[in-house]
Amino acid sequence: MLRVIAPGALCTVQDLGRAGYQxxxxxxxxxxxxxxxxxxxxxxxxxxxxxxVEITAGGAVFxxxxxxxxxxxxxxxxxxxxxxxxxMWMSVYLATGRRIAFERRRSGARAYLALAGGVxxxxxxGSRSTYLPGSFGGLDGRALQMDDLIRPVPGRSQRDLVxxxxxxxxxxVDYTPLIRILSCQHARDLLPSADVASLTAHPWRVGAAxxxxxxxxxxxxxxxxxxxDVASFGVFPGVIQLPPDGLPILLMADAQPTGGxxxxxxxxxxxxxxxxQALPGDELRLVWTTIGEATQAWRELQRLLALPVxxxxxxxxxxxxxx
Amino acid sequence: xxxWRILPMGEAAVLAECVLDDAAAANAQALALAGALQPDxxxxxxxxxxxxxxDPLRWMADEVAANIRRRxxxxxxxxxxxxxxxxxxxxxxxxxGPDLCEAAQALGLSVEALVAQHTAQPWRVLxxxxxxxxxxxxxxxxxxxxxxxxxxxxxxPAGSVAIAxxxxxxxxxxxxxxxxxxxxxxxxxFDPMREPPTLLQAGDCVQFVAL
Numbered sequence: 001m002l003r004v005i006a007p008g009a010l011c012t013v014q015d016l017g018r019a020g021y022q023x024x025x026x027x028x029x030x031x032x033x034x035x036x037x038x039x040x041x042x043x044x045x046x047x048x049x050x051x052x053v054e055i056t057a058g059g060a061v062f063x064x065x066x067x068x069x070x071x072x073x074x075x076x077x078x079x080x081x082x083x084x085x086x087x088m089w090m091s092v093y094l095a096t097g098r099r100i101a102f103e104r105r106r107s108g109a110r111a112y113l114a115l116a117g118g119v120x121x122x123x124x125x126g127s128r129s130t131y132l133p134g135s136f137g138g139l140d141g142r143a144l145q146m147d148d149l150i151r152p153v154p155g156r157s158q159r160d161l162v163x164x165x166x167x168x169x170x171x172x173v174d175y176t177p178l179i180r181i182l183s184c185q186h187a188r189d190l191l192p193s194a195d196v197a198s199l200t201a202h203p204w205r206v207g208a209a210x211x212x213x214x215x216x217x218x219x220x221x222x223x224x225x226x227x228x229d230v231a232s233f234g235v236f237p238g239v240i241q242l243p244p245d246g247l248p249i250l251l252m253a254d255a256q257p258t259g260g261x262x263x264x265x266x267x268x269x270x271x272x273x274x275x276x277q278a279l280p281g282d283e284l285r286l287v288w289t290t291i292g293e294a295t296q297a298w299r300e301l302q303r304l305l306a307l308p309v310x311x312x313x314x315x316x317x318x319x320x321x322x323x
Numbered sequence: 324x325x326x327w328r329i330l331p332m333g334e335a336a337v338l339a340e341c342v343l344d345d346a347a348a349a350n351a352q353a354l355a356l357a358g359a360l361q362p363d364x365x366x367x368x369x370x371x372x373x374x375x376x377x378d379p380l381r382w383m384a385d386e387v388a389a390n391i392r393r394r395x396x397x398x399x400x401x402x403x404x405x406x407x408x409x410x411x412x413x414x415x416x417x418x419x420g421p422d423l424c425e426a427a428q429a430l431g432l433s434v435e436a437l438v439a440q441h442t443a444q445p446w447r448v449l450x451x452x453x454x455x456x457x458x459x460x461x462x463x464x465x466x467x468x469x470x471x472x473x474x475x476x477x478x479x480p481a482g483s484v485a486i487a488x489x490x491x492x493x494x495x496x497x498x499x500x501x502x503x504x505x506x507x508x509x510x511x512x513f514d515p516m517r518e519p520p521t522l523l524q525a526g527d528c529v530q531f532v533a534l
Contacts, residue, residue: 235374
């Protein structure tokens with residue numbers, strides 16, 4: 001069990017979200033970087049549906065109040081254990097009194113802290129994910145605050161715990177800020193004058209209003225002469241909408257399940273975790289791809305997520321005792 | 324089948340859009356299609372379309388499209404969901420509906436006539452979207468069709484009953500909004516601790532009653 005000493009920019013409880021509730025207007029939600037969340041859970045022996053703490057941009061500090069096994073994956077936020085580097089992509093045993101800190105952004109935006117047993121929180125609409133705009137899920141529907149306790153779901157014995165430590169992830173996750181997209185007939189029909197090809201002509205800056213709902217892409221606007229009113233239709237994370245101001249919005253985890261703006265392109269599902277690691281001010285490049293390549297990339301990602309974890313080589317325990 | 328257009332949306336989704344002119348019929352078809360696709364596919368009905376998401380390692384978009392076409396052909400021509408009818412008591416105007424007078428004026432109606440039309444018949448819930456539990460209700464006749472307000476409000480109170488873009492809706496929570504607020508109800512439309520979480524589902528009917 002951990003206690004929040006400082007929540008930093010933003011920490012929330014997230015799992016894989018609320019599939020099946022979109023017809024009630026409920027966003028899918030869940031971890032922005034589902035790949036890192038899944039790997040962190042695998043490393044501590046959790047099922048993939050377990051909740052993690054999503055740590056955004058650094059500044060977060062936690063204190064261990066009961067021994068536990070954790071794993072950190074995703075962004076490199078300079079994670080430390082009592083001031084020493086905390087190995088990422090590896091499960092680590094933490095004794096009471098230790099402090100782990102996520103000091104600052106070195107690369108990426110969101111790190112995932114998995115806790116053996118899974119982070120406990122009430123299941124709301126099939127998920128423990130925090131949905132901030134709706135104030136439900138996670139811990140009372142809000143971001144983590146100082147003195148919050150991060151408890152594991154009850155059921156694991158201490159002896160189990162020690163055995164879980166020291167597992168390492170055997171492969172690297174590719175976080176190149178290059179996002180592959182597929183073209184969409186939707187905008188070609190609705191906005192024939194829009195220069196959709198220019199999506200890939202230059203890098204896009206991630207706008208200040210970007211958040212878990214969407215990444216706002218800033219650059220030369222894609223002007224379109226006319227746009228007829230469209231009846232709202234189902235959308236999902238990865239859809240790139242073009243509002244009338246011509247600045248594309250990439251929908252992310254907390255996006256509303258329906259939208260009415262023309263869809264200019266769709267990010268391939270295998271690259272969404274890359275977009276999840278961008279913060280305002282960062283640059284993202286888009287590049288066209290094919291359905292065949294998108295499917296192959298998804299197959300490779302599923303293979304990566306199914307890799308067996310590497311058992312203890314002593315590093316993690318050594319790191320833990322050093323701290 | 325010519326009434327449908329099927330568009331791939333990336334490698335793992337297609338959007339099936341009903342292009343019938345009759346908005347009510349198009350919505351009924353979309354709801355029926357979504358029902359027919361479940362549980363084989365994750366199907367999300369909206370106003371006149373169904374978003375179908377699938378695992379690209381199991382299905383190709385062409386196969387999903389063929390599957391949709393087959394089910395469309397099997398839909399009853401007059402398919403209409405048998406939803407329940409919910410009575411929604413509304414306090415119209417005043418502090419409860421600050422835009423009522425302005426909306427009536429814009430429509431060329433008296434306030435009484437607007438309320439009379441709004442409560443004249445049950446309307447269909449076409450979709451839940453925009454925010455958790457927000458129902459798009461209608462389609463409203465041309466006599467009640469108004470564009471959205473020029474400037475959206477940063478916060479609309481929960482329970483606000485509103486009209487815009489040929490629909491009427493009810494804000495389930497305090498939300499930003501650009502619709503014209505004509506009244507307010509005490510009904511709690513969305514509760515995440517309830518299963519299902521919404522009072523209304525697509526296909527249900529709503530009868531507004533003036534308090």
